[in-house]
Amino acid sequence: MSDYSAKILSYLNRIDYEPLTAERLKGKLNVPVKKNVEFVQALDLLKASRRIRINQNGLVRLREKSESLTGTLKRFSSGAGVVLPGDATAGDRAQEIYISQRDIRDGHTGDKVLIKLLNRRRSGGQRCGRIIDVVERATTTFVGTYLERFGQGYVKIDGRNFHEPMVIDDPGAKGASTGDKIVVEILRFPAHFQEGEAVLVEILGAKGEQGVDTLSIVHEFGLPTDFPDGVLDEARKQVHEFDEKDLGDRTDLTRETIVTIDPADARDFDDAISLKQTTNGHWVLGVHIADVAHYVKDGSQLDSEAQLRGNSVYLPGHVIPMLPEILSNGLASLQKGKIRLTKTVFIEFDPQGLPVHTEFANTVIKVSRRFAYQEVMPLIEEPENRRSRVSMKVRKLLKKMHQLAMLLRKRRFAAGALELHLKEVKIDFDKNHRVTGAHEAEHDESHQIIEEFMLAANIAVAQELSDREIIFPHRAHGDPSLAKLKAFAEFAKALGYTLERPQSRRELQQLIQESQGEPTEYAVNYALLRSLKQAVYTPEEEGHYALAVEDYCHFTSPIRRYPDLIVHRIFDTIVRKKKSRKKSDYLSMTKLCQHCCTTERRAIAAERELTKLKLLTFMQEKIGEEINAVITGVENFGIFCQGVEIPVEGFIHIGRLDRNDYFDHESSTFSLVARRSGMRFRLGDRIRVKVAKVDLDSRELDFLPVESVRKSGKNKRKKKLIGKKKKKKPAARKKKKPRTKKKKRGNRS
Numbered sequence: 001m002s003d004y005s006a007k008i009l010s011y012l013n014r015i016d017y018e019p020l021t022a023e024r025l026k027g028k029l030n031v032p033v034k035k036n037v038e039f040v041q042a043l044d045l046l047k048a049s050r051r052i053r054i055n056q057n058g059l060v061r062l063r064e065k066s067e068s069l070t071g072t073l074k075r076f077s078s079g080a081g082v083v084l085p086g087d088a089t090a091g092d093r094a095q096e097i098y099i100s101q102r103d104i105r106d107g108h109t110g111d112k113v114l115i116k117l118l119n120r121r122r123s124g125g126q127r128c129g130r131i132i133d134v135v136e137r138a139t140t141t142f143v144g145t146y147l148e149r150f151g152q153g154y155v156k157i158d159g160r161n162f163h164e165p166m167v168i169d170d171p172g173a174k175g176a177s178t179g180d181k182i183v184v185e186i187l188r189f190p191a192h193f194q195e196g197e198a199v200l201v202e203i204l205g206a207k208g209e210q211g212v213d214t215l216s217i218v219h220e221f222g223l224p225t226d227f228p229d230g231v232l233d234e235a236r237k238q239v240h241e242f243d244e245k246d247l248g249d250r251t252d253l254t255r256e257t258i259v260t261i262d263p264a265d266a267r268d269f270d271d272a273i274s275l276k277q278t279t280n281g282h283w284v285l286g287v288h289i290a291d292v293a294h295y296v297k298d299g300s301q302l303d304s305e306a307q308l309r310g311n312s313v314y315l316p317g318h319v320i321p322m323l324p325e326i327l328s329n330g331l332a333s334l335q336k337g338k339i340r341l342t343k344t345v346f347i348e349f350d351p352q353g354l355p356v357h358t359e360f361a362n363t364v365i366k367v368s369r370r371f372a373y374q375e376v377m378p379l380i381e382e383p384e385n386r387r388s389r390v391s392m393k394v395r396k397l398l399k400k401m402h403q404l405a406m407l408l409r410k411r412r413f414a415a416g417a418l419e420l421h422l423k424e425v426k427i428d429f430d431k432n433h434r435v436t437g438a439h440e441a442e443h444d445e446s447h448q449i450i451e452e453f454m455l456a457a458n459i460a461v462a463q464e465l466s467d468r469e470i471i472f473p474h475r476a477h478g479d480p481s482l483a484k485l486k487a488f489a490e491f492a493k494a495l496g497y498t499l500e501r502p503q504s505r506r507e508l509q510q511l512i513q514e515s516q517g518e519p520t521e522y523a524v525n526y527a528l529l530r531s532l533k534q535a536v537y538t539p540e541e542e543g544h545y546a547l548a549v550e551d552y553c554h555f556t557s558p559i560r561r562y563p564d565l566i567v568h569r570i571f572d573t574i575v576r577k578k579k580s581r582k583k584s585d586y587l588s589m590t591k592l593c594q595h596c597c598t599t600e601r602r603a604i605a606a607e608r609e610l611t612k613l614k615l616l617t618f619m620q621e622k623i624g625e626e627i628n629a630v631i632t633g634v635e636n637f638g639i640f641c642q643g644v645e646i647p648v649e650g651f652i653h654i655g656r657l658d659r660n661d662y663f664d665h666e667s668s669t670f671s672l673v674a675r676r677s678g679m680r681f682r683l684g685d686r687i688r689v690k691v692a693k694v695d696l697d698s699r700e701l702d703f704l705p706v707e708s709v710r711k712s713g714k715n716k717r718k719k720k721l722i723g724k725k726k727k728k729k730p731a732a733r734k735k736k737k738p739r740t741k742k743k744k745r746g747n748r749s
Helices: 003-012 022-028 033-048 212-220 229-241 301-309 325-331 373-381 392-414 445-467 482-495 505-515 521-531 562-575 583-622
Strands: 052-054 059-062 068-075 081-085 097-099 112-121 127-136 141-149 152-157 166-168 180-188 197-206 259-262 271-277 283-290 313-315 318-320 339-349 355-366 369-372 425-429 435-440 474-476 497-499 536-538 626-635 638-643 649-653 663-666 671-674 680-682 686-695 700-705 720-722
Touching (some): 003 022, 003 059, 022 033, 033 052, 068 127, 097 112, 141 197, 141 212, 166 180, 197 212, 212 313, 229 301, 259 373, 259 392, 271 392, 301 562, 301 583, 339 392, 339 445, 355 445, 369 373, 373 392, 373 445, 392 445, 425 583, 435 583, 445 562, 482 497, 497 505, 536 583, 583 686, 626 680
Parallel strands (some): 097 127, 497 720, 649 700
Antiparallel strands (some): 052 059, 068 081, 068 112, 081 097, 112 127, 141 152, 152 166, 283 339, 313 318, 339 355, 425 435, 626 638, 626 686, 671 680, 686 700
16 A cells, blocks of 8 residues: 555544545645655545545545455443544544444454444444454453352453453463463453453462562563574673774764763663854854664664664663663663763754754763762752862853853744643652552653753754655654644643634743643543644654654664664764665565554553552552542543542542432533532543542542532633733723712601
8 A cells, every 4th residue: 555545544444534525635634746646546446446435526435345464452341332433643543443342343452453333323323343354463461360169260451351260271271270370371351241261371480579579560561571692692792892992983072071961860872962162152062962873783683682672661760771781770771981982963953943064973972070960950050069079160051051052942932842841750669669658750951951952952853864765763753633632722722721723832822821820720631632633753754743853763662672772873874875765665664663662552551560560559548548639531431530649540430420310421621510419520620539449450540529519600710811911801881870860768656
């Protein structure tokens, strides 16, 4: 399927799609003039293959009755699910196809399935389908709890996707005991009138035993752990052969003042910074990134393993690195005082923070000073402090870094960049990796310094590669659909805000600023987050919506992300003036980007699931206690809430909100509204809840509401007009009342 065929089908699959002419469809897809022929050919091919039809008025539609397609299944605990077509954009819910429980067969989350589109839609317009076949299983390996009934062994799979235990035919083979956490291979997946069957592969340990929860998540998500011997041998060889005196043709920057700023507990250091100011007031920023590509050669065993992993995985109390630690924490890491090989982007900015010149080089550096984030701002705020052990040269460097970063940040937001204000809560663990509490993560200007410089380097590299028409993995963040933005505007209106142009990033950012510190802050940020698409890797030039830039890529973290390593190799085509990658590489780059998207989502999901598991273990001791929470999801069957002080998510069934009332689901305002009392449970509202039940096997937490949050009509907040100032109406003149004769009062008797 050609690129434009996929784009046409994806657009026609949208819920909000209304039939368009070919010319208008071309405009919606932003087809450049030079691609007109390719677009027309794709349209003709789809028509000839009977995947689309064009009526006598020239309107383009899908042929719904007989169409079948493949996609990835996501199954819900209810038994139903949705399929995202293979040519659709990850995270775009508008393109999902609903599969009812009776039509899902034995498909499960992550499976690649073949479906037939049905000639019916749900009430919201969502298309419906039926699974014809499971083309490829996402996995057949699962983790669960072993149990026995009348001498027969069973496994209760963790999570909510499998409701009934599965038979294990050989329970005695490995000596499992009731309550053990085990790894099983499913031989027969359960379906209607079909019992599931599994075989025991490994015993992880007794439930609740230290470290078993981490092992459970590692096996559940199929995360790679130990490196093969050949990979370790290659890594050791690189360390053995490294000669810090043999710099080759690299630019020597070892005498420059260069610093790193990272979290206090960081183990590997990807990036370092230098900065100079010229006599004409210009800034020359140096962003120095560990040259991992020098050690991990294309096609080597190291490279194959790194590509397979896709990225490092950061679990609570445990890291699964993309590269062996002898490289990731050793030779490639930009440690203080060590000679290290780097790839450097030099960006010259004028006094207003506008980039005027960029250079790229393979370099060698020696970091002068390593800083933790919390050390930086005191040195910037008091650079003349004589008691500091940091040299005056380094303190002045930090001061200049702060000045430039704040200038770049100001310019970025003026250009339309978008940043949500969602507070991050970090969990506290003891030495045994058990939860002891939580704290709000610091995100001050020391973090913003590094953010701005890394963004500048990523943009500079992406722009250069795009200008040279080189195929590379963009980090794309697609524009949200207008329908979703309009829905968000309606939601904002219910909160007391009026968005004149919901598609304007500046107005959206203004709304975020207006709501900061207000009771509506959570609601605005959560609702807007739900309106945005998910960022992905792609060879397509799709732009980055939130950053408001045309070209963007990941370049600054090659130790922990494979797409950055790809960009580093392409970087050499600029430095060494090699020929650019051929167009024939487009297909392989597309597959590589899709793989990296998959491993990235797997890592995020694994981290989230283990964190959830540890929080649920912590909450077992809190049953009956009350906590403050925020409503993070509203469905027609209840609400999801997340604790404020402890970021654990739980659920309140609609039947528990008020037994004496009925609730209606308002999708436009993300609310459940009581018919009698007018009580409103809305996305982003704060609520007081009681911990009612914790189920570790199903990984579920039930809350009970303690206090009501809002009644309809009680919100007296004045409406704010975002993006356009209201004109003041001239004061109306008071009309003089006509004089009337006063009636004489009669005498009281």
